[in-house]
Structure formats: C-alpha cells, structure tokens
Amino acid sequence: MKVNLNQLKDEFKRYLKRRNMKITQSRLDLIDLLASYGRHFEVEELVNWVASRTDRRVSRSTVYRTIKLLQEFGAIKEVIKQNNRTIYEFVVGKPHHDHLVCVECGKIIEFVNEDIENLQDEVCREYDFEPMNHRLEIFGICSECRKQT
Amino acid sequence: MKVNLNQLKDEFKRYLKRRNMKITQSRLDLIDLLASYGRHFEVEELVNWVASRTDRRVSRSTVYRTIKLLQEFGAIKEVIKQNNRTIYEFVVGKPHHDHLVCVECGKIIEFVNEDIENLQDEVCREYDFEPMNHRLEIFGICSECRKQT
DNA sequence: TATCTTAATGAAAGTCAATCTCAATCAATT
C-alpha cells in the first residue's frame, strides 16, 4: 500500500498543533527517516543513524522522545518485545498484522488474519473491555532454520 | 485445576538430572514459593520476598537464574511485557490462556479461546513455522475504569 | 521584522531490570 508522505506529514503537523506542540526539524526528520526505512527497527539503531549524519544531528533524548510521540500519533508500533529489546515498525498504510518470530535467526514474518482479529473483539465484548491495541507474537523456528540442523 | 506439588518437584528433579544440573535448596525453595504464590509476579518482587526472609536467603542472581531455568522447564511463562517490566505467571496445571491488560489500573484478565489457538496453528502451518510459544496481549480499558470517568 | 513566550533540544547524569564475574560453597559421585 502506497503512503503519501506529504499527507502524512500534514496530518502529523495538525496533530502537533492540536496538542500545542511545535513543528520542529527533528520531528520532521524522524518521520521522513521512518517512512523510508522499510524494515523493523530498534530505537538505538535510529540513534546511531542520526548521530552518524554530518549535516543535522538529533540527540538520543530527542529520538526517544519522538518515538514515543510517533507512537501516540499512531505512525509506529512496538511489535516485538523480546529479552530486553523492543522492535518497532512503521505502520502507516499497512493493514494490521501480527508476527512470527524465529528464535534461531531472528527473522520476523508478518501475517494478517482477520478471523483472529474478530475473535479478539468478541472476547473483549464478552469482558466489557475496550481494546486499544494488541500484540500477538508467536515465537518458534522458521523452516530455513529447521532445515539447517 | 489442582497441581500435585510433589509430582511437579519430582519432574523438576528429573529435568535437572537430565541436564547434569544439581538439585539445590534454592531451586526447590523457589518452585515451592511460586507454586503457592497464586498471582502474577515480577522477578524483583520475588527478590525482595526471599531477601526479607530470615531463615534461608536467596540472592538476586540466583532468583534471576532460577526464573530462567523454570521458564525452560515450562513451569512459568512471561505473560506481559509492558514498558520495561516483565510479568510472569506460574502455568502448571492451567490451560493455555491469553491476557487483557487494563492500561488504567493494571488489572490483568485471563481468557481462554481455543479458536484463536487453532487459527494460530493454522497460520504457522501455512508459513511452515514451528511454534514454541506465543504471547497475545490486548491492551485497553476495563469496564470499571471506563465507569469512573 | 524584531521581540517575546514557551516548548524543544542536547549533554550528561540518573534509573532500573537484568547479567556477569569470580572466589567461596555445596551437591553428589567415587
């Protein structure tokens, strides 16, 4: 699915205004970076990336602060929590999906399953629970790693 | 479901022997504690508990090491990963279940849904992925917290 | 455009869960 970056940034700017927050270069830089990143990422990875740039640098604090902000905005999500690492992904323009995580090689496989989503909603109704978001991680061994042994 | 503690401990002892590990007092103490604990827990909670005992103390290192061991043995599971906290539960004798987590009050609701489990297995077959364990966390607001506002 | 207000930023210190190190201790085999 194609995402219009300008449209996204406009929405983000409106979001910031609504919250009386400022449209800063760092924030726009990070949304640019993430929109073009194209893979799962960890925050420290971004920290290193922006620290290695010669032109405009963004500090670790700002990266962490902006990641939290972009999560609230809804552009990124924590998708895997394993050991003491958090793996994020940029979700704009992607349908909701869950993940298979290979504990051997670390590969992450995304899958979409509408039935599982519906059953979850059903469960929430049953408990009168209002869901905001969820995370389903299936840990196991991928076919390639199983072949290797 | 009732669990036979002695039977569990015997299995654990066999498990240790198979791995050339020793049956130590600390390990048996911790399995005792957890079997009678009766609620979700964090490791630091146990560390404090065993540190406050006057009779036999167990160090932080040993608690963490034993928690990892009991996870491999299959007696406990990481069920919630939120912020930088890990919440565990003792799963012996309980059917597999997933969790609704209230982000307001922290309440944890367990639910069993066989259909979701089956669909997950189906997805794994589709990707030729061998599942070892999984974690489904649904974050949202429970009915009580919704009433309060 | 210059001025002003207030939010954002960076650098460094701080926090906290979890792991590691290594000398001393204990389990269990002989």
Place this chain on the structure above:
DNA sequence: AATTGATTGAGATTGACTTTCATTAAGATA
C-alpha cells in the same frame, strides 16, 4: 572422606531508557 564440577552471593557492569536543566528554536504578537 575426598574429589570434581556446578552453584551461589556480592558487587560490578551492562544497556535501554528517562530525567534534568541550561540553552536554543518555534512561532505568536506587536
């Protein structure tokens, strides 16, 4: 009882993440 090797505890260390606070920049106002 002696031997071997795993386990333990205390404290240091790591690593992700947050906080602090002085400085800087956004953007509203005149």
